[in-house]
Amino acid sequence: MANTILVGAQWGDEGKGKIIDVLTANADVVVRSQGGNNAGHTVIHRGTKYILHLIPSGILRRGKVCVIGNGVVIDPIALAGEIDGLRKFGIKIDRNLLISDCAHLVMPYHRVLDEQRELRKGHAKIGTTKRGIGPAYGDKAARTGLRMSDLMQPVLFSKKLEAKIRENNSILQALGAPAISYREVNESYLAAGRKLQPFVANTVVYLHRALQRGKEILFEGAQGTFLDIDHGTYPYVTSSNTTAGGACTGSGVPPHRMDRVLGVMKAYATRVGEGPLPTEDQGLAEMLHKMGREFGAVTGRARRCGWFDAVAARYATMINGIDELAITNLDGLDQVDSIKVCVAYRLNGKRLQVPPCDATQLDNCEPVYEEFPGWNQSTHSARKLSQLPLAARNYAKCISKLAGARLSIVSVGPERGETIII
Numbered sequence: 001m002a003n004t005i006l007v008g009a010q011w012g013d014e015g016k017g018k019i020i021d022v023l024t025a026n027a028d029v030v031v032r033s034q035g036g037n038n039a040g041h042t043v044i045h046r047g048t049k050y051i052l053h054l055i056p057s058g059i060l061r062r063g064k065v066c067v068i069g070n071g072v073v074i075d076p077i078a079l080a081g082e083i084d085g086l087r088k089f090g091i092k093i094d095r096n097l098l099i100s101d102c103a104h105l106v107m108p109y110h111r112v113l114d115e116q117r118e119l120r121k122g123h124a125k126i127g128t129t130k131r132g133i134g135p136a137y138g139d140k141a142a143r144t145g146l147r148m149s150d151l152m153q154p155v156l157f158s159k160k161l162e163a164k165i166r167e168n169n170s171i172l173q174a175l176g177a178p179a180i181s182y183r184e185v186n187e188s189y190l191a192a193g194r195k196l197q198p199f200v201a202n203t204v205v206y207l208h209r210a211l212q213r214g215k216e217i218l219f220e221g222a223q224g225t226f227l228d229i230d231h232g233t234y235p236y237v238t239s240s241n242t243t244a245g246g247a248c249t250g251s252g253v254p255p256h257r258m259d260r261v262l263g264v265m266k267a268y269a270t271r272v273g274e275g276p277l278p279t280e281d282q283g284l285a286e287m288l289h290k291m292g293r294e295f296g297a298v299t300g301r302a303r304r305c306g307w308f309d310a311v312a313a314r315y316a317t318m319i320n321g322i323d324e325l326a327i328t329n330l331d332g333l334d335q336v337d338s339i340k341v342c343v344a345y346r347l348n349g350k351r352l353q354v355p356p357c358d359a360t361q362l363d364n365c366e367p368v369y370e371e372f373p374g375w376n377q378s379t380h381s382a383r384k385l386s387q388l389p390l391a392a393r394n395y396a397k398c399i400s401k402l403a404g405a406r407l408s409i410v411s412v413g414p415e416r417g418e419t420i421i422i
């Protein structure tokens with residue numbers, strides 16, 4: 001397998017974790033390069049459900065090295081907890097995990113600020129995961145953040161932390177939020193730092209040595225294209241570059257070492273949190289929720305659901321340079337008589353082929369639909385394209401064609417094996 005960037009090509013939760021787990025069989029190293037524990041990547045193997053937040057989903061396969069790159073924002077306590085949780089499942093974590101010393105830290109005041117900003121926005125809230133991601137990236141961009149390298153130097157960390165807590169407590173006080181205790185944060189963060197210390201390294205050097213040795217690297221995107229800080233439905237986005245370019249800046253691996261980009265798309269659309277979802281459909285949401293599907297892996301919120309949006313998909317292919325597509329959750333449409341696909345938007349009497357930049361305009365876009373016949377039978381047991389009902393096969397091929405990339409994987413269930421590789 002070549003060096004592959006895997007991106008979410010919709011609004012997140014496309015099934016990236018599952019596809020990463022499948023592809024890791026042929027990779028040597030799996031890298032997270034952006035986002036934080038706002039991500040929830042589900043892998044189900046032999047009936048056990050694992051939800052990964054900061055650790056790459058490749059960790060479940062023996063002999064693979066997982067890297068948390070410089071572009072990720074890390075809540076050290078959450079990460080230490082995630083390591084403990086995986087160990088309880090019998091997953092080995094020692095020399096197979098590396099954490100960049102340049103990665104920024106998510107601090108308790110980031111989480112409180114995230115919550116407070118959301119509260120103050122009222123109806124205009126973003127619907128964040130309240131994990132402090134926006135404020136943490138805010139500190140990074142303002143050049144006032146604390147990094148993993150600081151945490152590895154306790155005396156320096158405590159000194160920097162004291163100043164940060166003082167600064168943030170005055171902001172929190174003005175917002176009417178309780179002050180944060182320097183002593184408690186200092187103790188708990190240094191304790192988490194001691195747990196993480198064996199994994200902290202210069203991951204750029206590690207990745208370049210791995211490349212020199214011919215190792216194959218898989219870059220695990222978090223969130224999705226339309227949550228990208230630049231290309232997404234701003235301001236209803238996350239605070240990192242979730243698109244393919246983020247894999248380079250967030251890992252220190254240059255663009256010319258990347259061989260292919262794989263986009264993951266659901267056979268329909270979902271979004272958790274606020275912001276435009278042009279093809280949103282209550283009936284489809286009800287059906288999927290009744291099946292027990294589409295509840296958030298991080299916050300448990302019911303995801304909003306809609307029909308496959310080929311306008312958005314084409315744009316995602318353009319931004320990310322998607323060569324190949326993995327279509328997931330095809331089985332979610334097993335009981336639908338007639339399936340809609342949005343092939344254009346209509347806004348103020350004009351037909352649009354690309355999403356407008358402005359979120360309000362996107363919200364006002366009317367989808368132009370084409371209808372596809374449903375197949376009304378289970379697709380779970382198909383392991384080859386030819387074993388899918390003809391209508392399901394046609395549907396997967398048609399949406400890939402509309403998205404403008406080659407179909408290379410179809411997923412028909414959450415388990416590792418419920419996958420068709422083309």
Ligand code: GDP
Nearest residue numbers: 013014015016017040041042329411412413414
């Ligand atoms: P991620 O954030 O992109 O990794 O996606 P999530 O794990 O948040 O959400 C995807 C959900 O779909 C999870 O519950 C997966 O177990 C599930 N899933 C992934 N692929 C399939 C599939 O093909 N069929 C079904 N039924 N579930 C799937």
Ligand code: IMO
Nearest residue numbers: 012013038039040127128129222223238272273
């Ligand atoms: P994975 O990697 C789906 C959404 C939030 C909110 C917006 C901003 O599992 O696909 P944030 O907490 O990042 O400031 O929230 O982004 N969001 C996600 N939605 N999947 C995710 O990750 C998400 N991470 C953030 O719901 O709308």
Ligand code: MG
Nearest residue numbers: 013040041297
């Ligand atoms: Mg998720």
